Each structure stands twice: as structure tokens, then as C-alpha cells.
Amino acid sequence: MFLITCPFCGEREESEFSYGHEAHIARPENPEKLSDAEWADYLFMRKNTKGVHLERWVHTAGCRRWFNAARNTHTNEILAIYKMGEQPPKEIKAMIEKGKTS
Amino acid sequence: MVDAYRLRSPLAHLGLEARAHEDSELSGTGVVMREIPYRGLINIRGDVKDKNFVDAVQKAVKLSPPVDPNTVSGKPTTTRIMWLGPDEWLVITKPEGAERAMNALWKNLKVDGLHASVTDSTHARTCIEISGPRAREVLQKGCALDLHPSKFAPGQCAQTIVSKVGVMLIHTATARNGDPTYELYALRSFSTYLWTWLEDASQEFGLKVG
Structure with a gap:
């Protein structure tokens, strides 16, 4: 069983959640001023990280709220959970900068 | 709101009232289920x-x-x-x-x-009540949430999944002998499936309709 801690409901089984892909991708302020390449970069290009990945999840079968998670894509270990609009914890940022995975 | 005379509960076609009449003696059974419609x-x-x-x-x-x-x-x-x-x-x-x-x-x-x-x-949902000494075991067959009373006590609720059906689950009460009572609020189009699944899962413990 793979448990994910919803920041609102607490620990729940993975099957209650849906994956929302990479987090912290801001929609460009003025899409009409972007070149096709820049727009395509915003729409399609993702990091495809092996290691610590910042991503969005939604508690579909529970409270239906979105939140962010830092997950190691190699081991599937969830390292941190933080709410929408928040930045990842400092230690997670440091891990990503140093290329550490746990 | 639907006019009262047109109301038909989502599980009306299962003839639960007639079965409840047949199963009038509810003590000594592992699981008791009933529908509580129209809440x-x-x-x-x-x-x-x-x-x-x-x-x-x-x-x-x-x-x-x-x-x-x-x-x-x-x-x-x-x-x-x-x-x-x-x-x-x-x-x-x-x-x-x-x-x-x-x-x-x-x-x-x-x-x-x-x-x-x-x-x-x-009218989106109906309520299925499940109680009795083995009620928790029945739910636990299809629900990943830990329903042990130390984790899911009376007065607690959860929106979760029971056998692939999204439900609002409430632990309403615990009887003096420790038997729990749960309420499951499932969308009405899922309710027949959920009832029949629960009925199947209850067979080994002995089920009566209350």
C-alpha cells in the first residue's frame, strides 16, 4: 500500500489521488507576446527528472483539494507535502540544488 | 425537491422492506444492513x-x-x-x-x-447503514482506510473509496458490546452495485436486512 498524506484529510491510500504533473509552472502573463517556441515550451516541455521532483496531486476521492508534493521519481518516496501557493521546504530546495535524492 | 408522492428510493427495486420483514430477528447475525433513503x-x-x-x-x-x-x-x-x-x-x-x-x-x-x-x-445520494459485530471486516474488504476504532472512532467521517465506489463514510456509533454502525452515502447510480457488493462481502458472516 502506498500512502500519501493529504494536507487536509491526512494519510490516505494512493488510489484516492490523481497526479497533476510538474508543479510551479506559471502561466505566462501575456501569451500573445510569446513566440510559438516559447508557448510550446510552456505547454509541453517538462523536466522529466530522475530524483527529487516537485509535482501536483489532487485528493480526487476525498476532499478534492490540490496540493504539492516533492517525490523521488526513482524510489517513489514522498519527501515533502506542501499546500498550493507555497514554496517547497528549504531542505528540499537544497536537495534539488545539490542533486541529492534522499 | 421532488414531490413527496413521486419519491422512489434508489434501492426500491431490491425489495428490501419485504426482506426486512422476513429477517425480523436481527440478533446473533454478523452483519445488518438497511437503506435509509431521502435524508x-x-x-x-x-x-x-x-x-x-x-x-x-x-x-x-x-x-x-x-x-x-x-x-x-x-x-x-x-x-x-x-x-x-x-x-x-x-x-x-x-x-x-x-x-x-x-x-x-x-x-x-x-x-x-x-x-x-x-x-x-x-436526491444525489442514498444512505446504506451497515452494523453488527462483523461490519468493519466487511467494509475493510473494499476500503483501504484503517477503520479500527482507535483510528476511526464514532463521530469521525471520511470521503473515501469502498470497492471502487466513492462514498462519504461515517462511523455513527458503537454499541455497548463494541459493535459499530457505519453509514455510507453513495451516489444513487452506484447504490445498487454497492449494496450488492456489500451483500456479497457479508455472506460469510451472516447478513440480515434490518
């Missing part, structure tokens, strides 16, 4: 930090929305408020109290400057 289910949303919102709900249904996650306020015999999310609750009333509660909530929350919503979802 008022009103979804409310608002900011629990806003005193005006809490006061308005309190005035309308004489209960405050619970702040603690996964909890229910109020008594099962009257009106209850179930926590659904950080800004979302479900008001559960007796069938005859649904319309009055809806009107009272609508009236009290429709105030200038108060950001809130009230949605009647009474």
Missing part, C-alpha cells in the same frame, strides 16, 4: 474563519460546521454537519427536515458581503 443532504461552502458564516450556519441549523478534519458534529438522530474539506461541509437532516434546513440555510447565508454557497444534493 436531506445539503452542501455548504464558506470560510470557517469568518464569524458571520459560522453564525449564519449556527442560526439556520443550530450547529456549527466542524473545524476538525474528518469529523461530524451533531447527533445521528437529528441534524448533523459532516466535514468534507477545509471550506466545505455536508448538512445531513432527517427526510422531513430537508426543506426547512435548505430554506433556513439559504435565507441566513444570503447576506451581502458573505461569501458562501448552499447546494441541495438530497
